Amino acid sequence: QAQLVESGGGLVQAGGSLRLSCTASRSIFVITNAMGWYRQAPGNQRELVAHITSGSKTNYADSVKGRFTISRDNAKNTVYLQMNSLKPEDTAVYYCQAVLLVSNHEVWGQGTLVTVSS
Numbered sequence: 001q002a003q004l005v006e007s008g009g010g011l012v013q014a015g016g017s018l019r020l021s022c023t024a025s026r027s028i029f030v031i032t033n034a035m036g037w038y039r040q041a042p043g044n045q046r047e048l049v050a051h052i053t054s055g056s057k058t059n060y061a062d063s064v065k066g067r068f069t070i071s072r073d074n075a076k077n078t079v080y081l082q083m084n085s086l087k088p089e090d091t092a093v094y095y096c097q098a099v100l101l102v103s104n105h106e107v108w109g110q111g112t113l114v115t116v117s118s
Helices: none
Strands: 004-007 011-015 019-022 031-038 047-053 058-060 069-072 078-083 091-100 106-108 114-118
Touching: 004 091, 019 031, 019 091, 031 069, 031 078, 047 069, 047 078, 058 069, 069 091
Parallel strands: 011 114
Antiparallel strands: 004 019, 019 078, 031 047, 031 091, 047 058, 069 078, 091 106, 091 114
């Protein structure tokens, strides 16, 4: 049973929008300090896209500020990434991450592929 499950990836034209979802098991969600979205494109290192704390403080990579929004629905144990004005450079596998209260242990999802065509 996966602890973090991502969904919402797909193929979209440049300028379009997608919303990614990351649903955690309740037992994991209630012991997280923060959750985030990372992405990894071919030939690149995995990079932080957006991050949200248990207190709803958010951070964004400069490359996505003004275009992406991270949010959380505690009742659904879910974190979302709304992606607007998508660019081909946004093409990557997007991974959900949970940082746990104990020793800042990291839990990762399997990833969901986002492809933005020109």
